[in-house]
Amino acid sequence: MQSRCHVVPCGMNLEECYRILELSQGASLAQVKSAYRRLARRYHPDVNPGDRTAHEKFILLQQAYEKLVQVLPTFRPTPIPSEPQTPPPQTPPPPSAFDIELKHASYRQLQEFLKYRCYQRAISLVEGLASRLPQDAEVRQWQAVTYQCWARQLIRDRQPQAAREYLHRALKVDPDNRQLWQEVEKDFRTLDRLYGKAI
Structure with a gap:
């Protein structure tokens, strides 16, 4: 079966990331975020139904954004020492409407990648989504x-x-999923049967 993976691999360099986000090199983290939001709205699959080019551009934008966010430094001023205080419990903020849309679009793209066995791209996509x-x-x-x-x-x-x-990684990511444990145990048994335990 011919692969339908047309998106550029996530091993793009920083220059390509800036170019995809229509920014000059050295742009700040705030500029990267602003450009990403603007372009993601323009190329979002829900705004461009059936447009494969826009869909691929949206995935490239996401990959470029995730890479730049990981490498660009964020400035955090050093706090002035004071009396020790018990930090308040941190409750994660609810996802924004944009994050919810991004999640749904990413899920559709993930299904496509898995269907056509584009596993490396599927991993890149889902790891980026998990970091967000x-x-x-x-x-x-x-x-x-x-x-x-x-x-x-x-x-x-x-x-x-x-x-x-990768089976160990799957269990580590979702350790409370009983069904996953059962399926992964079957995979480990298959490995033991085919290759033995001493691998």
Whole structure:
């Protein structure tokens, strides 16, 4: 089956990230966020139904944004020492409407990637989404399932060591998912049967 993955791999360099976001190199984190919001609204799949080019541009924007956010420093002033205080409990803010839209669009793209076995791109997409929505249980579940799908492909490709690593990652991401544990245990048994336990 011919692959339908047209999006540029996430190993893009910083110059490409700035270009995708229509920014000059050295733009600040605030400028990156502003450009991302503006362009994401323009190329969002819900705004451009059926437009494959806009859909791919939206995914590229997300990948470029996630990479720049990870590498650009954020300035946090050093607090003035004072009397020790018990920090208030931190409640994560509810997701914004934009984050909810992004999540739904990412899920549709993830399904497409998994359907056509574009596992590396699926992993890049779901890891970026998990870093943006770290408290979202559904996103963690998608991440675990993606790792498991990739592990099964690695089993088929006769790469048992890498397969074991991604199965462990799946359990670590979503440790309370009983159904996932049952499925992953089956995968471990398959690995033991095909390659033995000493891998």
